[in-house]
Amino acid sequence: MASDQGYVPGQHKIEDYGGGGFRFAEMSHRGSILATASGVRAIPVARMAEIDAGVLDLVIMDPSGAPNLLIIGCGAELLPLPGALRARLRASGVSCETMATGPAVRTFNMLIDEGRRVAALLIAV
Numbered sequence: 001m002a003s004d005q006g007y008v009p010g011q012h013k014i015e016d017y018g019g020g021g022f023r024f025a026e027m028s029h030r031g032s033i034l035a036t037a038s039g040v041r042a043i044p045v046a047r048m049a050e051i052d053a054g055v056l057d058l059v060i061m062d063p064s065g066a067p068n069l070l071i072i073g074c075g076a077e078l079l080p081l082p083g084a085l086r087a088r089l090r091a092s093g094v095s096c097e098t099m100a101t102g103p104a105v106r107t108f109n110m111l112i113d114e115g116r117r118v119a120a121l122l123i124a125v
Helices: 051-060 081-091 103-112
Strands: 007-009 014-018 022-026 027-030 033-035 038-042 069-073 093-097 120-121
Touching: 014 103, 014 120, 022 033, 022 069, 033 051, 051 081, 069 103, 081 093, 093 103, 103 120
Parallel strands: 069 093, 069 120
Antiparallel strands: 007 038, 014 022, 022 027, 033 038, 033 120
16 A cells, blocks of 8 residues: 555545455555545455454544444455444444445445445455
């Protein structure tokens, strides 16, 4: 990514995915990402079981404000977010939808085009 911290400022649509990574902002990144209104960052998550409160806090405490919706791209198969983590988001006013990474990328891009306050946690496939 563009900086030592693995962070690219600004909201960016995901241009492509696959091969273990993503393309956005005319760059490519290998591994999973978190895309919020304030930027896109690398996250050390390779599967749903690795999502924890610390990762969700990056969404909830985003400098641009918490989104209305967090889309989680689970990888190749659909898996639920554990209830305690879903409750943490809900308590902060953030709804959550989980889906395979491909549909998550398409949904995220469409919602950005609609001007919605959305974030995406995308596990690389």
